[in-house]
Amino acid sequence: MDTRQETAANAFQQKISRYLRYNEERKAKAMLFDAGQGLLLLKVLPYLLHCNYPDLPGFVDDADCPYGLHRYNPKTEFPQELFRRYFPNSTAIRADSPSSFTKKPCIHSLKTIGSIGTIAQSIISDCDYWVSIRKEELGEKGLSLLQKKCRIIEDWALKRGSEVHFFLVDIDQTKENNFESETSENSAGSAIKLLLKDELFRTHILVAGKMLLWWFIPPGLSENEYRNFVQNLVAHNRLCLHDFIDLGYLSDIPKAEIFGACLWQINKALDSPFKSVIKLAYLELLLRGETTTLPLFSNRIKCLVTYPEKLSAAEQSAMALAKIDPYILLARDIIAFYTQDRAGQKWAPLIRECLFLKTLEGVASQKNTRPGHDNHLKATMGMMQAWHLLPENFTHFLHFRDWKYKELVAFGAKVHDYLIETYKRLRWIFKSFSADTGLTITERDISILGRKLFTFYEQKDHKIDYIRSVSRDLMEQENLTIHITRHEGSFNYYAFQGQLDHDSMKSHIGSMIKREDNLIRLIVWLLVNGILSAKTQIHLTKNFVPIDLADIQKLTELLIKTFPIIHFxxxxxxxxxxxxxxxxxxxxxxxxxxxxxxxxxxxxxxxxxxxxxxxxxxxxxxxxxxxxxxxxxxxxxxxxxxxxxxxxxxxxxxxxxxxxxxxxx
Structure with missing residues (x-):
């Protein structure tokens, strides 16, 4: 190897080292936030995917069941001390037990995708895993058995308080931007393609298996240049492809992709609107670009992690690996975009508020705060303040769980106004596209989304209306008081926030949520909109109606049992x-x-x-x-x-x- 080749090889190794340090920093943030959840997500679940043993979760009693992770060492990744803590009654590690591992692992790479290890992580965050496989290695039966194994592990994790989802994705299909997930019933239709790949690349944590080759390919290359660069690395022995996973080229995105993605983001917004504000704002940022193809944010993250030489000296010195947070960096760019855009300036404060609310989700409830969550919140606020991302009224949002119902609804209405107005702006931009601009969303996709929008917004006779809330998950009340009045033979039924009695009603008029002339309609409305849940304590003021608190409680229990809350x-x-x-x-x-x-x-x-x-x-x-x-x-x-x-x-x-x-x- 000559000097130039040796220098290039050293530079390549340095990039690998930087990436691995960054990946460890992301893992450390997840562990710091919640050590118990972090161990489960980053240690226990990978181990269960790597083995197949009768007394361990995830066991499939079929010799043809594929399992196992490439480049995974169970002795170092899941030592005996940790094993005994989680599975004290298992015989899997006894010397006289048959091996629970395979010599032919089938999972090439296991990655999280989303908020884990970022400021957006919360105690109610679910965790999506991108499980890279090769269908041709598994066959139809093997794929079905691996799906079964994943479902068993998902159920086990849920019983331990963590909602996880394993998405089995074929490597070659991913390479060609075909995201047909084998375990997803909630496909985002044809609109997702490059945007999902962008999200995977910029947010993932490598939990186990092979590294993503994309990190080590210079940004800004064309597709042919990308392939030539990889071939050159292999030819000069700087790269063994077997040690990496190549999910293909990712550069700019056609504008035609964006509108479809916006439609599907509106679809997701019906469940938790404030979370969709940041994502929809990102799509608008992309769509407002002046060229027909648009640079994705994942390349920005790549430059910060493995190609700092592509950045200015100021950016290099300001961004240590430990400070790189995909979520906050994206938010910074979005805020800058809306601040500079005259039409969008009025929305910049709302985007700051939604970003802050996302970081508070599940953390700011004083009764549930743990030391790790408290440290996470302080660190997050410090980082947001440094980047001028804190909303002006952030102290008010710290007490979000104590807001009056009217404040919750007013903020929710503001979020829905943003979503609808943004959708209208994007639709106008989309209509300006030339006829030869390819549209990736199908008529079927549009019909499905339109039906969901009608479900949410359309008013019909006898229908229980949905309120335009911030998020039904955040509308839940710890205490609700039902108050009944009678005037000229007619009854009125009121729902109030908090625990009140007949005498304190007059001084808490601002706590009233809703009035109805039918008690059952009131209770159903409260349930449908997430205000009343199984955790809510119901109180009833003194009245002269033969309805007692036990009747209301039994009815509520039966309603909850009969009608699980709908996720649109x-x-x-x-x-x-x-x-x-x-x-x-x-x-x-x-x-x-x-x-x-x-x-x-x-x-x-x-x-x-x-x-x-x-x-x-x-x-x-x-x-x-x-x-x-x-x-x-x-x-x-x-x-x-x-x-x-x-x-x-x-x-x-x-x-x-x-x-x-x-x-x-």
């Missing part, structure tokens, strides 16, 4: 392309406990959920009306107690048995 991004696309149908129903009879024998009326309510994610409430006044409605549910929608998708609730009362006989007779 997870509604089956197939359902949205079909005619709507009722999925499940709850019948509530004589909730007010009015006399029934000899009466002409029997008041009842049916709550239904349909395949589009909509909830409806229908009221009936006679037994015949109720029976006809139940017959329709059975004959048209196959909803009945025999099909386990119909529940009937009759509060405890003197005539409970008689009412039951009337309905069933």
């Amino acid at each position: 991004s997870r509604i089956s696309p197939a359902n949205l392309l079909k005619r709507e149908t009722v999925l499940r129903a709850l019948v509530i009879v004589n909730f007010k406990k009015e006399p029934v024998k000899g009466a002409k009326t029997l008041k009842s309510i049916i709550v239904t959920e349909n395949s589009y994610g909509e909830y409806f409430i229908q009221e009936y006044t006679t037994v015949i009306q109720l029976k006809n409605a139940m017959r329709t549910l059975l004959t048209q929608h196959y909803v009945s107690r025999w099909n386990n998708n119909l529940e009937i609730f009759i509060p405890a009362q003197d005539e409970q048995s008689y009412i039951k006989t009337l309905i069933e007779g």
Whole structure:
């Protein structure tokens, strides 16, 4: 090897060293935030993917089940002390036990994708793993068995408090920007392509297996130059391809990709709008570029980590490896873009607020704060202040969990206004594209998204409306008080934040959430919008109605059991392309406990959920009306107690048995 080759080889090794240090810094941040969760995500789960043993989670009783990680040493990555802590009763590491490992590992690389190890990580963050495999090595049966193994591990992790998802992705398909995940039912349609690859490249942590070759290829190359560079590395013995995973070229992105991605970001925003603000802002930043193809942020991260020589001297000195945070760096660029753009200046404060709220999510609740979370929050605030990213009113957001309901709704409305206005701006930009600009989103994609938007925003008779909240996860109340009043024979039902009594109501008018003339409609509305959950303590003020707190609590429990909260991004696309149908129903009879024998009326309510994610409430006044409605549910929608998708609730009362006989007779 001559001097030039030796110098080049040394430079290549230095880049590998820098990348590995950066990767360890990201892991350390995840561990610092929550050591228990960090160990599970970065140590335990990789080990379970690497082995297949009867008394360990993830075991598949089939000799053809593929498993194992390339370049993984279980003795160093998961020492016996750690093994015994998590699996004290397992015999897997006994000397007389058969080996739980394989000589032919099938997982080439295991990476997290998303917020883990960044300022955006929270105690409620789920963790997505990008599992790089080669389908041709597994075959159909092997792929199915590995999927099964992953699902078993996902279920085990969930029982330990961590939501994880393994996405099995073929290396060659990834190389060609084909992201058909083998475990994902929630594909983002045709819109994702390069943007998902961009997110993977700029946010991932290498948990185990082979390094991503992309880190060591200079930014700014064309596709041909990229391939020639790799071939040159191999030819001069500076690179052994077997030690790396090549997921292909990633450079600029066509504008045609962006609009489709914006549509799908709106789709995801229906569940947690404030999280989508940053992502949608990034897409607008890309779309506002003056060229037909746009540079992705992943190349910026690459320069900071492995190609600092491509940066200015000031940038090199200001950005140590430990300070590189993909989330905060992207936010800095977005804020700069909106601050400089006259039309977007009014949104810059909102983007700062959403960024800060994302860092607070799951951390700022004083009752749940752990030392690691507290340190994480202080470090994050220091970093955001240094980069001028803290919102002016950040102290107000520190007490977000104590906000009045009206403040939550007002902020949520502001977030939804941003999303809708941005969508309109982007749509106008998209219409200006020339006819030869390729559109990657399909008519099917647009139909699915349109149906979801109608589900959320459209008002219909008897439908329970969704509020434009910041996030249903953040609307949950620890305490709710139900207050009942009667005026001229009519009842009004109120829901208040907090634990109040009859005397304290007048001084807490600002804590009122909603008023209804129907108590069941009020409770269902609270549940559908995430305000009332299984964790909420319900209180009832003194009143003269024969409804007691136990009735409300039992009804709430049954509603929660019957109607799990809907995540719009997870509604089956197939359902949205079909005619709507009722999925499940709850019948509530004589909730007010009015006399029934000899009466002409029997008041009842049916709550239904349909395949589009909509909830409806229908009221009936006679037994015949109720029976006809139940017959329709059975004959048209196959909803009945025999099909386990119909529940009937009759509060405890003197005539409970008689009412039951009337309905069933």
